Amino acid sequence: MAKESMMTGCRAAAEGAKAAEVEVICSFPIRPYTAIMMELAKMVANGELNAEFIHGEGEHAQLSVILGASAAGARAYTGSSGVGVTYAMEVYSPMAGGRYPAQMAIADRTLDPPGDFGSEHTDAMSTRDQGWLLGWACSPQEAYDNTLIAYRVGEDRRVMLPQMVCQDGYFISHIPDTVTLGERSQVKEFLPPYNPINHLSLTNPVSHGPQIRPDQGAPMDAMRAQTFLEVPKVIEEATADFARIFGRKYDPFVEQYRLDDADIAFFIMGAHSNTARAAVDKLRKEGVKVGMARLRWVRPWPTHQLAEALGHVKAVGVIETSTSYGGAMRGGNLIHELRASLYDLDDRPLVTSFMSGLGGETIWPADFDYMAGVLTGMVKEKRTDRYVYWLGM
Amino acid sequence: MSKEDKMAKRLPGYGTIDIPEDRVVPFGAVTPAPVGTQKLFQTSNWRVVRPVKDDEKCTRCLQCYLACPDACWTYKEETDSLEWVGDFCKGCQVCIQACSVDGALVAAPELDFEGGVVRLEKPF
C-alpha cells in the first residue's frame, strides 16, 4: 500500500522526475520553481538518483543542455518560471522540431515588468506555438502524476515531443497537500526506458538538423502537425494505463465537475479550480445549475472534447489567469481557443471571460458567486454583453 | 457509438495531412552521415581551372594535400602516390599557391580538358 505524505508541488515534481529516473538535469534558480531543483540536487548528492546535475548559466542554457542530452540519448529534465521561460524561447522550436522528448517543469509566475512572484499562466502560454506538449496540474499529486504521464506520452515513438508540465506558482508549488508516490514497480510498468530514435552515436553516425531549402520546410512542418493528430490517442492510452496501474483516474483532457446537467459552466485551468469546485458545490446548494470544466492539456488543445463537454451548456465563463494584450477579446489566452472549439456547434453556448487571479492574487469564493451571477444574467438575456470582465476593475 | 464520436461527426474534423512521396523529409531532420563523399552537393562545376601536377618535379612535400579544404588530393604512403581527385575541386588554386616547388603544380584551364567545365543536370 503506497504511503501518503504531505508535500508541495515542487517536491512532488522532483519526486516525479526521480521516479522517472531522469539522467541529465539542468538547473538555474528562479522563483518559484527553484525548489524542484533543490530537491533534485539533494537526491543526486545523496545517491538516491543517479543523474548528472548541471548548473546551467541561465534558462536558455538549461534548455540547450537538455537538448544536447536528449539528442545523445539521455532522459533529460529542466524547469523554470516567469521570464526564465521566455528567456529560453529560442530553444523550444529546435527541441520540438528535432523531436527531443525532454521535460520542462514550470511553476508559473507573472512575467516582468516589474518583478512579481505571483502566479499567472502567461509565461508558459506564450510558448504554445513552439510545438511542445503543454499541460497543467491543479494539485501536487497531479504535478507528480503529470510528470510521469508526460514522459510516457512524449517519449512514445508515435509522438517524440518535449513536454511542459505546469503548476501554479505558490498555490501548488509551495502549499503542501497529500501526495501518494508510486512504487518502483508501478513506475517501471507505466514508463518504459527512453528509447531514442537516431541519437548521436559513434556506431551509427548521424547528422541532426542540416540546413534545408524552403521547399523542404513545409513537409517538416507538416510532419510535426501530423504528430499532433496522433497525440490525443496516445494521451488517452497513457491516462487509462495510469488509472489501471496507480489507481488514480483522470479524464485525459478535461476534468468535468458536475457538468452533465449544468446550465452555466466555469472553464478553468490550474490551481484556482480547487476553489471553483467548492464554489460549484455551494452554488448548487443554492439552486444554481453550475458546473466546471478544467483543462488539463493546452497542447494538444482538446477541441472536440471541449465541444462535447460544454456543448449543452448555455453560458461558459472562462476564468483567465493569463493575458493576451490586444487579443481578439482583449483579455486572456484561453477564451480564443475555447470559443473556436465551440464555434461549429449547432447551438453554441454564450461565452465570456473573467480576468482573475492575475498577479498571483487569490480568486475568492465570492468572485465565483459574482461570475455565476454574470453567467446567469447572460442566459436570461440570451446574449453576451462583453467578451471580458476584469474582476475588481 | 460514444458521445464523443457522435460529436466528432457533427463537428469539423482536423483533416488529414498527406505528404507526397517526393517531398518526404527525414524524421526530426536527422540524416545519416555520408560515406566517402557527400554526393548530394556537387562542386566540380565551380572551377574554371584545375591543378596539374608534374610528377617529376613533385617532392611529395604534401603541402597541397594538407591545404585543400575539399580533400581533392589523396596520398598513399605505401605507393608514394599523390593523385588529384577532381569530383569536388572548386579550382581555388590554394594547392598551387602552397606548392613548394616551382612548376610542380600549375593551373590549367578547364576548357583544355575532355569533359572539363563540368555541367550538372540539376544545380543540387
Add this chain to the structure above:
Amino acid sequence: MPAFDYKFQQLEPIRSFKKVPEAEQYLPGHRTCAGCGPALNYRLVAKAAGKDTIFIGPTGCMYVANASYLCTPYAVSWIHAQITNAGAVASGIEAAFKIAARKGRHTGPFPNIIVMAGDGGSVDIGLQAMSGMMYRGHKVLFICYDNESYANTGIQVSPMTPYGAATTFTPPGKEIPEGNTLFPKNAPQLVIGGHPAVKYVATTTIAHPLDLMNKVRKALSKPGPTFLHILCPCPKGWLFDEKMTPDMAKLAVETGMWSNYEWEDGVYKYTNVPKKYKPVSDYMKPQGRFAHLKPEHIAKMQAFVDEKIKQVQRPIPVAAAVPSKQIA
C-alpha cells in the same frame, strides 16, 4: 562519487605530413567558398580527431555552408546548435555520455566532443554558453574558428574583427574613416583568465596544419574543457585572392597580428616566433578590407601589435586559480 574514467582514445602526436591519418571525417561535397579557411580547418580538425567524434555546429558559415539542403559532409555524428548555445548543447551531450557510461549503456572510449564555433558563436553571442561550459569542467574541446567577422550573414563586425577593417556594419565613410573603430577581444585570454577548470588553451592557424592537428589531439587528451583559437582567413570577407588563404595566415604570424602559443598548467609556450617581425602593413596591404586606411590608422594598428608582441618576448606565467593537476 569516484572520478569519472573517460577511457581516453589513443590519439598520438602526428610526427610528419606523411603520417597524417588518411581517413577524412569532413568529406568533400559542401558549398563553402573556394579557398575557405574555416573549411580547411574543419578538415584538419576532423582528421586529427578521428572517427570517435561528435561535432556540435552552431549556426554560422560552418553550419550553413556545410550542411546544405538536408545533407552534411560529416562522416561522424554531428548536431546543429543555435549560435547562442553551442557550449551548452555540448555540455548536455557530454553529460549524457557520462551517465550512459556509468550505467553501462555506453562502452568503449569516450567520444571526442568538439564544438566548431565561429568567432561570434565563441566570444559574442555564444560567450555565455562557452564560459558556462568552461566553468563546469565538461570534457569538451571548444574550437573558435576565427574568420574575424560574422561571415555567413554577409560579413558583419564581430568582437574579433581587427581595428580598421571594413565590414558591412563598419563601412568606412566621411564620418568614420577607419571603418571599424574597435579593437578585438582576446579570446584565449578570456578563457585562461577566468576558468579554473580549463585544462589547455592554444592558438594556431590553418597555415600550420601539423601544429593544428597536434594541438587538437593534445586538447582531446585532457580530462576537461579545452579551447583552441584558430585563425582561418576568409577570402570573401577579407577581400583577397582565394588562393592566398594559407599565405594570409602565415603573414598574420609573421607580422605579429597573430601569435601561435599553448597554455598548459599555467605556462605559456610560443612557437613560430619571427626573428624579426614584418610591419603590419605587409599583412594589411593585400587585404581589401583595409584598403581605405590612411597611414595614421595603420600606425595605430602597428602600435597595438607592438604591445602584443611585448607579451611574446616576455611570457607571463599565470597560475590557475585552482591548479589544474588537482581537479579530478
